[in-house]
Amino acid sequence: MQLPSTNILTILDTKIYPGESKEVNFDVANLHTSSPVNVPIIIERAKKPGPIVLFTAGIHGDEVNGVEIVRKIIAQGINKPKCGTIICIPVINVFGFITLKREFPDGRDLNRVFPGTVDGSLASRVAHKLIHEIMPYVDYVMDFHTGGAGRFNAPQIRISKESRALNELAKVFGAPFVLYSSHLKKSFRDTCFKLGKHMLLFEGGKSHHIDETVTNAGVNGAKRVLSHLGMLNVKIKVPKQKKEIVFINDSRWQRASHSGMFRADIAIGSLVKKGDIIGSITDPYGKLNFDVKAPNSGYIINVNESPIVYQGDALFHISTKLKR
Structure with missing residues (x-):
């Protein structure tokens, strides 16, 4: 959607003029106690026109590391653009964030109900409002996630391979890994794709946990992309990319062949060879010990950090297959 000739941005019935800063409440429903639940949307506009970039996190309420990344983007003033507009929604699923649960109170996963409906479930209504009230104005999206259920993700960008624009942005972002993956049906990423919006989906760390390395990867990547778009404030230094990016065409999960106490013996992000011992599963009595061997050569992009596995x-x- 193009802004009107007066260049006034109207979000949730609030007008934001060039050069203005506004905080808008994205409210959908109250708590069961009748207490209001406000989801703050922080909007920063430069006087000079330019792209509109949206930073989001907390689609899953237990993915705290993503929330921390967007919080830092705001706290460090990275969201104050040299040109254009930056919109930040640190916690979309505030209902889940309150209880540190992945889903909404209705048990639904917000990232499986997009684009939502105006009269559907609570999660569906939130999805509908986001898509219809905010997304029409947005050019680029950076959505921050973490691994779930105790599984730690190496910092990575997930995009579809076919998009040249997203491949370029992924290179600029500079996460250690870029994983080519198909769109999940009814996900935020899938809906953005259908709307013609450029989205970088960041994965890093695990739920219920904040990791400084992952946080820095997300914040630094955001700086690089904003600099690439000509939007980064001149007072903020653009971090250099330290390592070459690994592009992954395909991957597989190594699954437990036994139940027991699990220990990973390999660092996240490591390159392993087929047959390398990368972990072990034991029983609690010291009688059994099973080596976990790499089924193929490749990079470890996720590690289960749970001490007990089945x-x-x-x-x-x-x-399993890298881009050449």
């Missing part, structure tokens, strides 16, 4: 549980996510 047969069939995912242990490691390993790349």
